[in-house]
Amino acid sequence: MTVDGLVEPAIRRRRERPAQLSGPLRVLGPLGLLVIWWISSATGLLRPEVLASPAEVIAAVGELWGSGDLQAALTTSLTRSGLGLVIGLAAGLLLGITTGLSRLGDELLDSTMQILRTVPFLALVPLFLVWFGIDETAKILLIAFATTFPMYVNATSGVRTVDPKLVEAMRTFGMGRLALIREVILPGALPALLVGLRLSMTLSVIALIAAEQLNSTAGIGYLMTQAQNFVRTDILALCIIIYGLLGLAADGVVRGLERALMPWRRAGGRR
Numbered sequence: 001m002t003v004d005g006l007v008e009p010a011i012r013r014r015r016e017r018p019a020q021l022s023g024p025l026r027v028l029g030p031l032g033l034l035v036i037w038w039i040s041s042a043t044g045l046l047r048p049e050v051l052a053s054p055a056e057v058i059a060a061v062g063e064l065w066g067s068g069d070l071q072a073a074l075t076t077s078l079t080r081s082g083l084g085l086v087i088g089l090a091a092g093l094l095l096g097i098t099t100g101l102s103r104l105g106d107e108l109l110d111s112t113m114q115i116l117r118t119v120p121f122l123a124l125v126p127l128f129l130v131w132f133g134i135d136e137t138a139k140i141l142l143i144a145f146a147t148t149f150p151m152y153v154n155a156t157s158g159v160r161t162v163d164p165k166l167v168e169a170m171r172t173f174g175m176g177r178l179a180l181i182r183e184v185i186l187p188g189a190l191p192a193l194l195v196g197l198r199l200s201m202t203l204s205v206i207a208l209i210a211a212e213q214l215n216s217t218a219g220i221g222y223l224m225t226q227a228q229n230f231v232r233t234d235i236l237a238l239c240i241i242i243y244g245l246l247g248l249a250a251d252g253v254v255r256g257l258e259r260a261l262m263p264w265r266r267a268g269g270r271r
Helices: 019-042 054-067 069-101 103-117 121-132 136-160 164-172 177-188 190-211 220-229 233-261 263-269
Strands: none
Touching: 019 054, 054 069, 054 233, 069 103, 069 136, 069 177, 069 190, 069 220, 069 233, 103 136, 121 136, 121 190, 136 177, 136 190, 164 177, 177 190, 190 220, 190 233, 220 233
């Protein structure tokens, strides 16, 4: 098409990729690793004493499922991780809102939180054993400690990025403090809160691995210890896969929340 002798540039339109392709594309990476693992085992490049084959791992699933050990271990580990995560998220959110909204809260709390945030949670294992013993309390609190700080940092940042003019306007209209937090602050900080949730959920799985090495008598970590003692690389590989799947499931939960709570950010316009 020409206008006054000029050629109108063609408008390049990007075709939208069907949403149904998203799931299969995400599966390609893990499937590729599985194929490499399978081929390496079948050709002898990966010896059984180094790592069991996928077929042996599947057989181990049947063995543990039939005995009920796998179900019991999953229930125990998920309970530990879930309780620790809930405590950590609640503490991080409460402290983050406090330091984000109040200058006094920031002055009193933030320096202490920054000091604690730099302490590796693994360094606290001996102290937690001394303080809380070897029962479930030490394991749950270790996970809670690890998951508090990602939510704290992101909640503080998210609260501070909320438009202060909007907050002041709502106060002018007589909105109370609790209503202001519920109706204005938290929705405005939602993107940052979801980032904190994603990081905390990932850390809950990492901390679970460490916590279950504390003289556990149940859980996925206990299965790993027993498998190590009996040189069962099939069960060891299975436990590692389970930990990985827990992390993947946690990420999927946060992605689902993002789609539900922030539909306008879906895929950020990516194709």
